[in-house]
Amino acid sequence: xxxxxxxxxxxxxxxxxxxxxxxxxxxxxxxxxxxxxxxxxxxxxxxxxxxxxxxxxxxxxxxxxxxxxxxxxxxxxxxxxxxxxxxxxxxxxxxxxxxxxxxxxxxxxxxxxxxxxxxxxxxxxxxxxxxxxxxxxxxxxxxxxxxxxxxxxxxxxxxxxxxxxxxxxxxxxxxxxxxxxxxxxxxxxxxxxxxxxxxxxxxxxxxxxxxxxxxxxxxxxxxxxxxxxxxxxxxxxxxxxxxxxxxxxxxxxxxxxxxxxxxxxxxxxxxxxxxxxxxxxxxxxxxxxxxxxxxxxxxxxxxxxxxxxxxxxxxxxxxxxxxxxxxxxxxxxxxxxxxxxxxxxxxxxxxxxxxxxxxxxxxxxxxxxxxxxxxxxxxxxxxxxxxxxxxxxxxxxxxxxxxxxxxxxxxxxxxxxxxxxxxxxxxxxxxxxxxxxxxxxxxxxxxxxxxxxxxxxxxxxxxxxxxxxxxxxxxxxxxxxxxxxxx
Ligand SMILES: Cc1ncc(COP(=O)(O)O)c(C=O)c1O
Numbered sequence: 001x002x003x004x005x006x007x008x009x010x011x012x013x014x015x016x017x018x019x020x021x022x023x024x025x026x027x028x029x030x031x032x033x034x035x036x037x038x039x040x041x042x043x044x045x046x047x048x049x050x051x052x053x054x055x056x057x058x059x060x061x062x063x064x065x066x067x068x069x070x071x072x073x074x075x076x077x078x079x080x081x082x083x084x085x086x087x088x089x090x091x092x093x094x095x096x097x098x099x100x101x102x103x104x105x106x107x108x109x110x111x112x113x114x115x116x117x118x119x120x121x122x123x124x125x126x127x128x129x130x131x132x133x134x135x136x137x138x139x140x141x142x143x144x145x146x147x148x149x150x151x152x153x154x155x156x157x158x159x160x161x162x163x164x165x166x167x168x169x170x171x172x173x174x175x176x177x178x179x180x181x182x183x184x185x186x187x188x189x190x191x192x193x194x195x196x197x198x199x200x201x202x203x204x205x206x207x208x209x210x211x212x213x214x215x216x217x218x219x220x221x222x223x224x225x226x227x228x229x230x231x232x233x234x235x236x237x238x239x240x241x242x243x244x245x246x247x248x249x250x251x252x253x254x255x256x257x258x259x260x261x262x263x264x265x266x267x268x269x270x271x272x273x274x275x276x277x278x279x280x281x282x283x284x285x286x287x288x289x290x291x292x293x294x295x296x297x298x299x300x301x302x303x304x305x306x307x308x309x310x311x312x313x314x315x316x317x318x319x320x321x322x323x324x325x326x327x328x329x330x331x332x333x334x335x336x337x338x339x340x341x342x343x344x345x346x347x348x349x350x351x352x353x354x355x356x357x358x359x360x361x362x363x364x365x366x367x368x369x370x371x372x373x374x375x376x377x378x379x380x381x382x383x384x385x386x387x388x389x390x391x392x393x394x395x396x397x398x399x400x401x402x403x404x405x406x407x408x409x410x411x412x413x414x415x416x417x418x419x420x421x422x423x424x425x426x427x428x429x430x431x432x433x434x435x436x437x438x439x440x441x442x443x444x445x446x447x448x449x450x451x452x453x454x455x456x457x458x459x460x461x462x463x464x465x466x467x468x469x470x471x472x473x474x475x476x477x478x479x480x481x482x483x484x485x486x487x
Contacts (some may be wrong), residue, residue, distance in 0.1 A: 006080060006280035011060065011073040011273040015266055018059045019051035028055045028263070056267040063088060063264045064257055073273040080280040081206055082216050083241035085249060087256055088272050089224070090264040093200040094120040096224030096240040098127055098259055099194045101168070103252045104222070105130035107413075110164040114149045114156050114179075117170050118198060118443045119436050119472075126449065129413040132162040134448075137173075138319075143310060143330065144359035148172070148179040150319045153186055156476060170198040173211060174355065174442040175362060176326030178202070180319045181218035189219065194246055196225040200455050203231050203239070203275075204367075205323065207283030210291050212321035230325075230366055232275035237268040278367075287325075288368040294325045294365035297374040304378075306385045307334035327363040329381070335389045339468030349380035355441040358467055401455035403446070406452065415450035415485060422481040425461060425474065428453045431484035439464055440472035447473075452483065 019033070031037040031277030034050025042050070054060055056418035062070035070088065077086035089096045105111045109130045113121060116137045126131050138147045148171055158164070167188050172178040181197065188195045197215035199205070203225035205214035215223035221269035224240050227233030242252060278286070301309045308330045312322045331341040345351040345361070355362040363377065409432045410418065420434040430452065437447040439461070446457055465471050465480070475481040 002281050003079070003100070006076060006277060008076065009073070009270075009273045009277050010076070012270040014060050014069040015052045015270055016053060017050075018054065018264070027057070029053055035314050049267065052270065055263060060266060063090070063260065063269065064262060064395045070269065073269070073276075076280075077239060077272065077276045078241065078461070081214075081239075081241050083243050085242045085252075087242075088264075088269050089238040089240055089256075090236060090261060090268045091238075091259070092228065092236050093118075093198065093224045093226040093238045094123070095259055096238050097121050097198055098124040099240060099252060099255045100198075100224055101125060102128045102224045102259075103248065103255045104166045104194055104196060109166070110161055111166040111168060112154075112161060112164045112193075114154075114170060116146045116148065116173055116444050117168065118200065118367040119438050119440075119445055120387065120443075121168055121170070121198060122436050122445055122448055126413050126416045130166075130413065131411055132448070133157065133164050135160075143179075143328070144357065145175060145328070146173065147177045147315075147318075147320055149184070151180050151183045152319075154184050154329075156167050156190055158187065158193065165192065166194045166196060166297075168196045168198070170200075172199075172201050172205075172321075172323050172326075174200065175328045175360075175486065176200060176323035177315070178205075178212035178321040178323060180321070181213055181215055181220065183319075185219040194222075195220045199223045200226040200229060200238075202323070202325075203227045203229070203233075204279070204283070204287055204325075207279045208218045208287040208291065209284075211287070211323055211325075216241055216243050219243075222252075227272055227275050231373065232266050232271060232278055232367070234271040235274050235301075236241065236265075237275075239272060290325050290367050290369060293369055293371060293374050294327060297363075297378055298324070298327055301327065301329055301337050301381060304382055304385045306389055307331060307381060308333065325365045327365060328360050329363060330360050332359045333389065334385055338466050341384065343468075344352060344384060345380055349376070349383075350422060351377055351380055357439075357442075357469070358464065369422075403454060403460050407452040408448075408450050409452060410450040410485070412449040416452040419486045420483045421486050422475055423484055424479045425458055425482050426479065428482050429455050431487075434483040434485055435462065435473045437471065437473040437482060439469045442473070447482075453482065 025032050034047050056062040061070035074086050097120040099223045105128050107129030111130045115134045136151045185195050197220045199215045205211045226238045228235045228237045298309045338360045342353050342356035342361050353361045354364045415434050433447040433451050436445045438445045
């Protein structure tokens with residue numbers, strides 16, 4: 001039974017009421033309910049949206065010190081997600097990851113980090129001055145993909161770094177592969193270790209039994225979710241959830257005050273209020289439809305010669321669970337890289353996928369998709385496969401496993417701020433990286449500040465770039481330049 005109050009949207013209602021009251025505004029934002037906005041903008045989006053682009057006013061409460069409708073909206077979110085406290089975020093999961101790291105790790109504290117972390121976890125480490133202790137997730141050679149961390153891998157890391165009192169995980173990963181969070185949390189709790197989960201790709205998990213267990217349901221202490229990535233939140237809107245007594249709640253509040261804008265977008269926050277209401281009241285039905293669409297497309301794609309799309313069955317017996325709304329479509333069998341397939345789908349079929357890597361394209365199926373969208377995807381893939389298999393590219397195929405876990409010379413924070421210089425990537429071997437270098441997306445760091453630049457990292461980055469991947473964190477001149485510590 002859905003509690004009646006979950007149908008409420010206190011923040012959005014207050015915004016609409018204020019907009020409709022047509023009070024004379026001598027406050028920010030300067031466009032004054034759209035009267036001062038560019039005509040082109042207003043013509044395209046219509047006039048109404050500007051009337052709810054508000055600022056902190058009594059009627060609509062204050063994110064920095066919520067006492068009214070924002071407080072109520074956050075409490076409803078906490079109830080819907082099973083959290084003790086939920087916080088609205090207006091700088092995406094990036095901001096939430098920063099808050100999560102900064103509120104649990106002080107300078108010098110050791111923190112266990114699964115190396116499939118998004119770069120925002122690492123930027124959080126730079127800000128906090130904590131000492132990361134990395135451990136590796138499992139890698140699947142056939143899929144050419146990092147899966148997630150195993151329970152055994154986490155246990156080994158805990159034994160290797162007994163001083164670490166915080167564990168940071170990313171689950172599910174971009175491809176929807178979730179770790180066995182229940183088992184990992186119970187391991188951590190026995191050792192008094194806090195569990196933080198970057199659940200950017202999992203704001204929907206809690207609302208459907210057919211999806212992997214959510215971080216909070218597994219007992220995590222803190223988690224951050226990109227409501228905007230998967231649900232009805234507007235881009236940049238995320239939530240941070242806290243559960244249990246082991247987290248210093250006032251410190252989290254203080255950190256969010258420090259990190260978030262004093263002029264948060266009410267449109268973003270309203271979208272969180274509405275997305276929560278939508279999930280709490282009809283999430284199961286909407287997600288059920290998305291799951292059915294995705295599973296049906298998965299079956300049809302797997303019948304196309306040269307393509308494969310892994311399923312829950314492929315992970316059975318492992319430590320991993322699959323969010324089946326993610327379709328990871330391996331195009332190796334067509335003699336194409338994921339980057340090439342993605343470009344063809346875009347330019348020739350008008351279909352934009354979420355991401356591509358060397359072997360795969362990633363399709364997100366959400367509550368916003370309709371059967372016709374999936375039919376068009378399957379038809380386009382069928383047509384692509386019908387062109388026949390191209391002989392595999394003759395250029396050296398890069399080692400698929402990112403060369404993670406090189407030697408560390410300095411903490412990420414010290415290395416980031418140390419005197420540095422730019423060098424062409426090819427000349428950086430043996431030097432210490434001063435920046436986070438990733439292939440984006442998915443944004444998993446190949447190099448972290450303080451880490452030695454090994455030849456395998458250089459080869460990996462160069463060969464992936466030659467296959468169409470984007471290197472993030474380098475200066476793009478004739479040759480990518482990487483920031484390293486001065487000798
Ligand atoms: C695992 C993961 N964490 C965090 C982020 C950052 O999230 P946001 O874009 O909401 O700031 C991303 C973005 O792709 C991500 O994939």
